Amino acid sequence: MNKAEFLNELSFCLQNMNNSEKNKFIIFYDEMLSDYVENGMTEEDAVDKIGDPKKIAEELLADYGSVKINLPFTGIRGLNYILTIIGFPLWGSVLLAFVLMVFSVYVIIWCVPFTTGALSIGFFTTSIIGIVGSPFVMLKNASMGIMQLGTGIASIGISLLLGLATLGLSKRLIIITKNLNAKLAALFKKKVIVG
């Protein structure tokens, strides 16, 4: 492969990258190859030394964790901000979809302690009403009243267990949620530096 072929192949592999970044990269390698040749190597040997353009492109893309969205970034900071804001509909919708997805995951996992918590409260109030009301029921219907007392007492026990489960689950989930948040934050920081 000679220099032109190498650079063309490289450019082709990086076509999804935004142009200014890509050009800087290509120029770097163009220069490097020219220097090798100037110092005595043949183009073929220089290209061999540098390596396979496909692999190099892969490494570059991986290093930069490049998002497939082509955000036009110029060298001027102010212009970058304006362009980012104008381009909002594009990256904004992707970001929104991602945020909603994360949110729905949270909702799903927190459903469980929420359910046990709600049940615990439900059982508890029902048992209070049951125990307090049982003598009244006993007046009319002895057996029903006694059973109500019994179920009321049992319900307190159930509500206590559910309450413990809710607390335990919540504690664990808080840790998981914190971990997830940290990972997501790290993911975003990486992408922001890249941009």
Added chain:
Amino acid sequence: MKIKNIKRKCIILSLILILTGVLISIAGFGVAGFDYNRLKKEATHDPWYQTIHINSDTPWYGVKFGNNIHLMNIGNAD
């Protein structure tokens, strides 16, 4: 140690409560002569402070205020 103890105590307490409650309930059922039908006949009033209800042959546990406000409802597919 402190924390583990409280948790253990709570779990044991709740199990005791459940056991006691179940026993009393069985006793109550016994007063009715272990007769489900008799229980059903006598349980038609359904005041709000009654927690065990039997509606159209389906027993359910919970509290009912008025016609459609249920504080809790376990067992009734209504």
Added chain:
Amino acid sequence: MDSQLKKGLLEFCVLAVLNKSDSYGYQIIKDISTCVEISESTLYPILKRLEASSYLETYSVEHNSRLRKYYKITNKGKDYIKEFLEEWQQVMEIYYFIKGERNYE
């Protein structure tokens, strides 16, 4: 060597080369290669990172009817190297301690 460690160390190698004098891609590779192996595809992201953190600046000079990009270390970069070397003094102490060659009474 652990690749992350190597990449980190190579950053300082690049700065050290630039500390001696401004240089360009090909020359940087040649100089560092006398000590440790470095490839062009490794050098590029390092240069990029160093520039992003303002440890080096770039300028272009015409050479044989083409433009050659030169890299120049900044004062911030010089301080960065100094910090690194000072910290590594400590590392060397610990190294010798582990190796057991120093006498600690």
